[in-house]
Amino acid sequence: MRGFGSVFVQEWVILKHNSAWWATLGLLLVLTVLAALNGAARTDQMAGMGQGLNQGEMLTQMALKDSVMRWEETKEGPAPSVASPGALGLSVLSHYTVLPPTPLAALSIGQTDVQPTYYKVTAHPALNFLNDAEIQNPLNVLAGSFDVAFVIVFLLPIFIVALTFDLMSKEKERGVLGLVLAHGVSKTAFILAKGAARAVLIFSLLLLVGLAAVILTEPDLSNGAMWLRFGLWFLVVALYAFFWFALALFVNSLNKPSVTNGVILANLWLIFVVVIPALVNVAATTIFPAPSRVELTTEMREATEVADQESAESREAFFFDHPEMVGGDANADQFFLQVLATDSAVERAIEPLMEEFGTQAQNRQDVVDLLQYVSPAIMAQNALNAVSGTGTERFSDFSEQVLAFHEKWRGFFTSRIVKGSQMTAAEFDQIPTYDHKSLSTEELLDSTLIPAAGLAFFVLFLGVWSARRYAFYPAV
Amino acid sequence: MILTVARKEFREIIRDGRIKWSALILAVMLVAALGTAGQRFADISTERAAAQEVVNMQFAAQGEKNPHAAAHYGLYAFKPVTPLSFFDTGISSYTGVSVWLEAHKQNDAEGEPARDATAIARFGELTAAFTLQMLLPLLVILLAFPSFAGEREAGTLRQVLSMEVSPVQLLFGKALGAATALSLFIGPILILGLVGLAFAPGGFGYLGHGFVLVIVYVIYALIFLFLTLAVSANVKSAQAALVVMVGFWAISSFVFPRAASDASRLLYPTPTAVSFQANIDEAMQSGLNGVSPNTVVQQRQEQTLALYKVETVEELPINFQGMIFDLQEKLGNEVFDKFYGDLYAIFDQQTGLHQMFSVGSPRMAMQLASMELSGTALTQHLEFTGQAEQYRRDLIADMNRDITFNSEAGRADYRAGPELWASIEPFEYKPASLATLLSRLGPSFMVMFLWLALSIVAGVLAVRKVKVTLG
Numbered sequence: 001m002r003g004f005g006s007v008f009v010q011e012w013v014i015l016k017h018n019s020a021w022w023a024t025l026g027l028l029l030v031l032t033v034l035a036a037l038n039g040a041a042r043t044d045q046m047a048g049m050g051q052g053l054n055q056g057e058m059l060t061q062m063a064l065k066d067s068v069m070r071w072e073e074t075k076e077g078p079a080p081s082v083a084s085p086g087a088l089g090l091s092v093l094s095h096y097t098v099l100p101p102t103p104l105a106a107l108s109i110g111q112t113d114v115q116p117t118y119y120k121v122t123a124h125p126a127l128n129f130l131n132d133a134e135i136q137n138p139l140n141v142l143a144g145s146f147d148v149a150f151v152i153v154f155l156l157p158i159f160i161v162a163l164t165f166d167l168m169s170k171e172k173e174r175g176v177l178g179l180v181l182a183h184g185v186s187k188t189a190f191i192l193a194k195g196a197a198r199a200v201l202i203f204s205l206l207l208l209v210g211l212a213a214v215i216l217t218e219p220d221l222s223n224g225a226m227w228l229r230f231g232l233w234f235l236v237v238a239l240y241a242f243f244w245f246a247l248a249l250f251v252n253s254l255n256k257p258s259v260t261n262g263v264i265l266a267n268l269w270l271i272f273v274v275v276i277p278a279l280v281n282v283a284a285t286t287i288f289p290a291p292s293r294v295e296l297t298t299e300m301r302e303a304t305e306v307a308d309q310e311s312a313e314s315r316e317a318f319f320f321d322h323p324e325m326v327g328g329d330a331n332a333d334q335f336f337l338q339v340l341a342t343d344s345a346v347e348r349a350i351e352p353l354m355e356e357f358g359t360q361a362q363n364r365q366d367v368v369d370l371l372q373y374v375s376p377a378i379m380a381q382n383a384l385n386a387v388s389g390t391g392t393e394r395f396s397d398f399s400e401q402v403l404a405f406h407e408k409w410r411g412f413f414t415s416r417i418v419k420g421s422q423m424t425a426a427e428f429d430q431i432p433t434y435d436h437k438s439l440s441t442e443e444l445l446d447s448t449l450i451p452a453a454g455l456a457f458f459v460l461f462l463g464v465w466s467a468r469r470y471a472f473y474p475a476v
Numbered sequence: 477m478i479l480t481v482a483r484k485e486f487r488e489i490i491r492d493g494r495i496k497w498s499a500l501i502l503a504v505m506l507v508a509a510l511g512t513a514g515q516r517f518a519d520i521s522t523e524r525a526a527a528q529e530v531v532n533m534q535f536a537a538q539g540e541k542n543p544h545a546a547a548h549y550g551l552y553a554f555k556p557v558t559p560l561s562f563f564d565t566g567i568s569s570y571t572g573v574s575v576w577l578e579a580h581k582q583n584d585a586e587g588e589p590a591r592d593a594t595a596i597a598r599f600g601e602l603t604a605a606f607t608l609q610m611l612l613p614l615l616v617i618l619l620a621f622p623s624f625a626g627e628r629e630a631g632t633l634r635q636v637l638s639m640e641v642s643p644v645q646l647l648f649g650k651a652l653g654a655a656t657a658l659s660l661f662i663g664p665i666l667i668l669g670l671v672g673l674a675f676a677p678g679g680f681g682y683l684g685h686g687f688v689l690v691i692v693y694v695i696y697a698l699i700f701l702f703l704t705l706a707v708s709a710n711v712k713s714a715q716a717a718l719v720v721m722v723g724f725w726a727i728s729s730f731v732f733p734r735a736a737s738d739a740s741r742l743l744y745p746t747p748t749a750v751s752f753q754a755n756i757d758e759a760m761q762s763g764l765n766g767v768s769p770n771t772v773v774q775q776r777q778e779q780t781l782a783l784y785k786v787e788t789v790e791e792l793p794i795n796f797q798g799m800i801f802d803l804q805e806k807l808g809n810e811v812f813d814k815f816y817g818d819l820y821a822i823f824d825q826q827t828g829l830h831q832m833f834s835v836g837s838p839r840m841a842m843q844l845a846s847m848e849l850s851g852t853a854l855t856q857h858l859e860f861t862g863q864a865e866q867y868r869r870d871l872i873a874d875m876n877r878d879i880t881f882n883s884e885a886g887r888a889d890y891r892a893g894p895e896l897w898a899s900i901e902p903f904e905y906k907p908a909s910l911a912t913l914l915s916r917l918g919p920s921f922m923v924m925f926l927w928l929a930l931s932i933v934a935g936v937l938a939v940r941k942v943k944v945t946l947g
Contacts, residue, residue, distance in 0.1 A: 031731075038738050049748055096750075111598075114570070114590045120750075131586050135749045135819065137826045138567035139854050141590070143737035144598055150734060158726050162719055259626075260494070262718045263618055267497050274610055275501060277599030282512060284594060293587035294527045297552060297574050301534060305549075361592060368594045378596060385595055392595045 003185030007193035015197060021163065025205055028159050029212075032151050036213035039106035039147045043217070046117055050098035053118060057096060064092070065428035072425055083422045086336025089123040089413025097121055097405060097434035099398045102389030103226035104233060106217035108149035110390025113141050119402050121434070123410040125347045126403055127300065127354070148213055149384040152237055153377050154273060157244045160202065161265045164248035166258035167194055168473070173258060178475045191470055195249060202241060210234055228441070232448045233387045239455035240380040246462035253469035276375040280368060288363035291356045303349030307342040336417050365392060372451065376458055379451035386447035389439075393447055397439060408432045477641055481649025482656065485623065489657040495618045499661045502611045506665045509604040513562035514672060521677070524554045524573070532902045540891040543875035544801060550578030550871075553864035553903045555585070558851045559676040560685055563669070564605030566852025569593070575861060577868035577903075579875075580805065582812040585861055604669065605846050608693050609839055610729060612662070613700040617721040619658060620704040622714035623650045624942065629713055633942065643939035647709075651701055651935075658697065666690055684910050685849050692849070695924055696842045700725070702931035709938035728837035736833035736840065740826035746819065759811045769807045773800055790885045797888075798880025805872050812865075820858060827854060831919050841923035848913055848920070855916065860905055867903045874900060 015021050064082045071080050081087050098118045105112075113136065120129050144150065168191065171177040180190055214230055215221065247268060251261050372378040385391030409432050416423065489495065535551045553575045561568060572585025590597065600606050627633040636646065673679045673686045703724070708717040747755070762768050777789065780796065789796040834840035847853035875896075883890035908916075 038742075041742065049750075053750060111595050114588075114593070114598075131591075132749065133572075133584070133586070133588065133591075135746050135752055136570075137740070137746065137823050137854065138570035138857065139823075139827060139830060140737040140741060141570040142567050143733040143830075146731070146734035146738045150730075154730055155726070158723070162723070166715065259622065259714050259718060262715060262722075263494055266614065266618070266718070266722050267501070270498070270501065270611065270614060274600060275505060277596055278505070278602040278606070279508075281594070281596045281599065282508070282602045284596070286512070290589070290592035292523055293589070293592075294523055294554060294573060297587065298527050298530050298534075301531070301552070305534065357592070364592075365594055368596050372596075377599070381599070382595065 002189055003180075003183070004189040004193045007180070007185060007190055008197055011194050011197035015201065024159055024162060025201070028151075028156070029205065029209055031155065032148055032209040033212055033216065035146050035148045035151045036106060036216050038145070039109060040217035042109060042112075042145070043101050043106045046112070047101055050096075050100065050118060053096040053098060057094070061093065061428060061431065064088070065425050068423060068428065069425040079422055083424075084336075085413045085416035085421070085423050086339075088423060089410070089417065090336055090339055093431070094120050094122045095409060095432075095434060097402045098436070099395075100436055100438075102229070102394075102438065103218060103220075103223060104214070104229045104388045105390060106388075107147065107213060107233065108384045108388035108390050109145035109147045110149070110385035110388060111392055111395055112390050113145065115392075115395040115398075119399075121402065121406050121409055123413045125343050126406050127296075127347075127350065130399070149381060149388070152240065152384065153381050156237075156241060157269055157273065157377075160241060160244040161248055161262075161269060163198060163202075164195075164245060165251070165261045165265050167191075167198075167248060168252040169256065169258040169261055172255075172475075181475050187470060187473065187475070188467075191249070195245065199242075199245060202245075203238060206237055206241060207234065210237065229387050229444070232444070232452075233384065236380060236383040236387065236448060236452050236455070239452055239459060240376060242459045243376045243455055243462070246459050246466065250462045250466040250469070253466045253473060255473060272375045273377040277378055280371040280374065280378065283371065284364045284367040287367060288360045290360055290364075291353055296350065296353055296357075299353055300346060300350050303346045304342065306349075307345035340414060340417060361396070365396075373454045376455055379454045383448045383451040383455075386444065386451075391447065393443075394439060398436070401436060402434070405432065405434050477645050478649040478652060481641065481646055482652035485650045485653025486656050489619060489654065495615060495657075498611070498615045498618050502607065502615055503661060503665060505602065505607040505611065506604055506662075509602050509607050510563075510665070510669050510672065512602070513559075513604060514676065517557060517559050517562045517676060521557050524556055527552075527574075528554045528556075528903070535900070536894065536897045538894075538897055540893055542888070542890055543878045543892045543896060544579065546892070546897065547579035547872050547875040550576060550868070551903075552576055553860075553867065553905075555857075555860050556905050558682060558907070559673055559679040560682050560689075560850040561852045563603065563673075563689070564846045564850035564852055565601055565603050566605075566847035566850060567854055567857060568852050569597070569601065571857045575864045577864060577871065579801075579872050580808055582809075582816065582865055582868070585857070605843075605850065609696075609842055609846070612693070612697055613725050613729065613839070614722070615661075616654070616658065616697055616700040617704050617718070617725060620650070620654045620701055621708055621717040621721055623654070623705055624709040624939070625711055625714040625717045626708075628942075637942065643942060644936055647705060647935050647939045650705060651698075654701055654705075655698070658701075666693075685851075685913070688910070688914070689846065689849050692842065692845050692921075692924070695928055696838060699838050699924065699927045699931050702928070702935045706931060706934035706938045709935065709942050729839040732833050732837035733830075733840055733843070736830045739833075740829040743829065744822050744825040746822050746826075752815065752819065756811055756815050759814070760808060763807070764810055764814060769804060772807060773803055776800075776803055792885060794880050795883045795885050795887065795890070796880075797885070798876045798878070798883070801879065802873060802876040805869070805876065809869060823854065823858075831923075834920065834923050835926075838924065838927045841920045841927070845917050845920040845924070848917055851907060856907065859908060863905055864903065871900060 067080045068083050071077075071083070082092060096118050116132065116134065120132060122129060166173075168177070171180075171194075177190070181187060210230065210233060214226070218226055220226065248261075248265060251264050251268075254261075254264075256264070368378075369382075372382055382391060386393065412430070412432055531552045531554070535546075535549070538546055538549065541549075555571075555573050557568075569590045570588055573587045573589070575585045576583045600610070624633060627636065637643065641649075670683065670686050670690070674683055700721075704717070704721050707720050708714070711717050711720065760769070763772070776799070777796065780792065780799070781787065781789070784792055786792060830840060831844065834844060844853070848855065878892055878896055879890065882892070
């Protein structure tokens with residue numbers, strides 16, 4: 001490794017006086033800070049809205065409870081209509097289940113603009129609220145978000161490539177390489193020193209940028225869970241940056257002119273960041289297409305109509321499904337029983353189709369999980385989404401938790417409707433509330449470290465291959 | 477002279493093979509995209525048409541029912557697809573595909589395909605439009621970046637200019653050569669695409685759209701061609717030309733659309749679904765101008781009684797309940813018009829901001845034009861939901877008219893039969909004509925022509941300067 005130190009120092013001096021370098025790094029810094037601020041604005045907005053939703057419904061519940069309580073004290077006149085569990089559960093009350101943002105949510109918008117971050121749970125079938133969507137201009141959703149993950153996955157490679165595509169070829173074209181080797185500097189030392197000088201600069205910048213983003217966007221800097229996520233974030237970002245470094249080194253080892261290196265790297269960027277993701281998406285959706293939403297619509301309609309027409313029969317079927325409820329008060333409110341019966345008939349009719357939606361979605365995700373290893377860009381995006389809690393996995397976990405809660409919520413009212421009992425004021429406090437269980441640390445590590453390992457493999461592979469090639473790299 | 481230059485440039489590009497790989501990638505992606513587009517069009521158009529038929533039949537087969545119950549049952553409008561909507565899927569993945577048309581309520585379209593997609597779909601969908609918008613410029617850049625700068629490095633630029641060639645001839649010659657090489661790769665695929673369009677079911681009527689699309693994409697390619705030539709003539713080395721153009725392409729194609737989308741969210745925020753619904757509910761309860769719907773109904777009742785000079789609604793020759801339904805429906809529609817109108821005004825402002833950003837990004841102008849011509853722009857989605865809503869209002873009005881005139885006051889047990897359901901014309905979406913689309917595309921076309929003019933002028937200025945500095 002003769003000469004590593006002197007080349008490294010010399011490289012620093014050259015880079016220090018290279019204004020194009022500083023302009024490029026400055027641009028990267030500015031873009032990342034803008035992206036972080038933008039992400040923070042959106043996360044804050046979401047968190048604020050979630051709180052507002054639950055406060056509103058708590059006030060409603062308290063007012064209803066008060067009216068029942070007042071009646072219980074005096075027992076004058078008929079009970080208020082909201083004491084009927086049917087009226088409460090099937091028309092008045094609903095509960096917003098909110099997905100709280102995780103630390104670092106501001107760094108990757110991920111699927112947040114496509115998947116719901118809250119559901120309005122009612123005692124009706126889940127399909128009634130599962131399809132609700134936030135109001136958005138679809139043009140904005142199509143364009144995507146300018147978040148830090150975008151800067152990292154799409155733009156960082158371009159910056160790295162722009163700064164390294166002529167790393168060796170330029171030295172050779174200028175005849176510097178031969179001269180340096182003639183001075184007894186080893187070839188390996190020369191390459192490593194040049195690479196290291198750039199790597200140190202870019203990594204300190206990434207660390208700086210990451211810390212700036214965290215300080216700008218995180219309200220609580222003493223949160224250990226946040227710093228764990230930041231560690232994972234930096235690991236993924238560093239490995240992804242290393243991948244592009246290694247790729248540029250490898251292309252340089254092909255011993256082509258600088259211009260050709262540039263063309264090759266531009267094509268590789270295109271392949272990894274644009275072409276492969278689009279092809280993987282087509283593969284996943286072609287092999288495991290989602291069942292038709294149109295069919296779901298017509299199916300549900302058919303079932304509703306049939307249920308309405310055969311209301312009497314379906315009421316019996318409902319009791320068949322819920323034998324524990326047959327013994328209840330036979331004078332239960334007929335109307336709400338009717339609604340429950342129709343709901344359950346519709347649910348039963350569309351259940352196979354709903355199941356197909358679930359399994360196909362899982363299969364699709366499996367295909368993507370498998371094929372992500374073909375492109376570091378996909379691995380990086382998936383890992384960054386996971387770090388920010390905005391990936392597909394977290395949203396499907398959320399909808400699963402909401403569905404389980406929906407059963408609980410519905411059971412609370414259904415059992416009372418069927419029994420024909422009235423709600424007492426005390427029972428208002430037993431109305432279930434949604435409590436979101438975050439993914440465990442193991443799951444977080446799984447969904448970030450596995451893609452990170454994939455990235456590390458790419459880096460190692462390219463590194464070893466380039467090293468072998470550089471052994472035979474001609475000096476002139 | 478231009479032809480000689482063009483011939484030399486063309487031969488060099490073909491021999492050099494530097495665009496071999498990118499051309500291959502582009503060709504493979506285009507063929508794959510057009511192929512899957514054809515398949516998806518066949519599948520989805522059949523599916524939607526069949527679903528619309530089922531829903532229409534369900535409505536017709538309701539049997540004996542009170543018309544108001546039928547209005548509550550309602551029906552669905554499914555968004556039809558055209559062959560071109562798979563050339564450029566536009567916003568289709570992020571909008572619903574069906575609207576439930578029922579009494580009292582304007583519903584949103586539901587069933588966005590994006591909800592079923594994995595996160596990877598956000599990298600971009602494989603469509604011919606996406607391929608052309610993203611890859612075509614890169615191919616053009618790789619084709620043309622060394623044109624002047626490479627010759628300057630080789631020292632041949634001075635020689636060429638010392639001969640009988642004027643700089644402008646040189647520019648257009650090189651452009652022609654590169655364009656010929658390019659059309660060799662892309663031309664056959666585009667022609668195949670147009671032929672496919674002509675033979676697709678219902679595709680013949682969209683051939684005009686297809687031709688305009690081809691022209692717009694050619695202009696798009698020319699913008700990047702002349703820009704690259706201008707940069708190539710301006711900078712010292714081919715390498716610098718490559719870095720500058722790839723940088724411009726990446727920033728304008730990838731950063732600008734996202735920046736526009738986030739800026740429009742910040743500057744013109746849309747209401748949340750929850751507050752939007754709450755506002756509508758509130759206005760439904762207490763009326764838009766402070767007069768509650770109940771008061772309006774009361775007033776109408778008094779007016780009607782006075783008009784017919786009777787004391788009670790039972791004495792009226794019509795069923796007053798039908799009039800109440802109709803009145804409530806109209807009051808509701810005013811509320812929907814106000815709040816959806818406000819929302820769409822915000823959408824308009826947001827889209828306007830995208831158009832402003834497109835001044836800095838040829839790709840955004842291209843994308844807006846391409847979506848509009850393919851029938852997958854926001855305007856067309858709103859046209860569909862608008863027509864569906866108008867159909868809903870007409871349908872409910874028909875039902876209420878039947879109650880008013882064909883039943884007696886106070887008879888809630890009135891039943892209408894299949895003749896009434898059959899008298900309802902099925903919903904049919906009428907897309908805007910090509911002329912309307914073209915007139916809407918004014919801003920996007922202007923931006924593109926501006927870019928084309930600017931890039932040609934920049935090219936001419938750059939080559940003129942070459943002569944001066946070397947002379």
